Amino acid sequence: MSKLYIWQNRGFFMGRLPDISEHRLGSAALCVGIDQPFRVLESESSGWREGRSVLVPPGCLHEIQVGGAIMAILFVEPEGTDYATIHNAMFDGEWQCLYGLADEAAVLAALRDAWERQPDAATIHNLLDRLIPPPNPEDRQHPLDGRIQRVIRLMKEDVTHSYSMNELAEYINLSPTRLVHLFKAEVGVPIRRFRQWHRMRVVAALIAKGDTLTDAALGAGFADSSHFSRAFRNMFGITPSSVFGRAANVQIVIA
16 A cells, blocks of 8 residues: 655655656655656756656656656655755756665665555654765755744744735845745745645645545645645646545555
């Protein structure tokens, strides 16, 4: 059975997915083909590139040919330490995506074992802690601008609340235009996509509690189910039913 684990600062999918059309994530994602390679096409590149582990940065326009692979996808916050440490552990990349995780063979072996055993959320989280390389003080990520940190904290307190750009800008004494540019420069994605990403997490949590997809979308702050479906396809490149539908057979685990 495919599983989607959700923690406060991480999300982790393990299982089967259809091919993923062009999309932009609101987070960073480490994609791993557990049993075979997959292919990635970045919007700026001239062709597909095959790999077993690929780090997709936040906001990168790309598509993925899964090709039947069992996928493990670790979603990490663009402003968090996980992203910085994984970024520094990748070998190379021609455009935005980075390919070849350090100690890839050991990571693949650990994920194959996890797929076969289907452990609980605590075991998976501990596994990810072991697989994500420890931060190197010499590669310390530049801290986010304090004003952007305050905006992020405010939005995360209630992601269902639709703060206007004027309200957010006034909260940190910036003009709306300056806030838009500074947020994108610091985080890597626009404010709107960042907020939608966190609303997607709320949708998954509500579905795990028994809500219908429509009720979960409304409860997370989307205008209606059509609005949610469009946003989901734009962010993940697949339909909501590919993850939340009965035929998808995906278990959601909130930890």
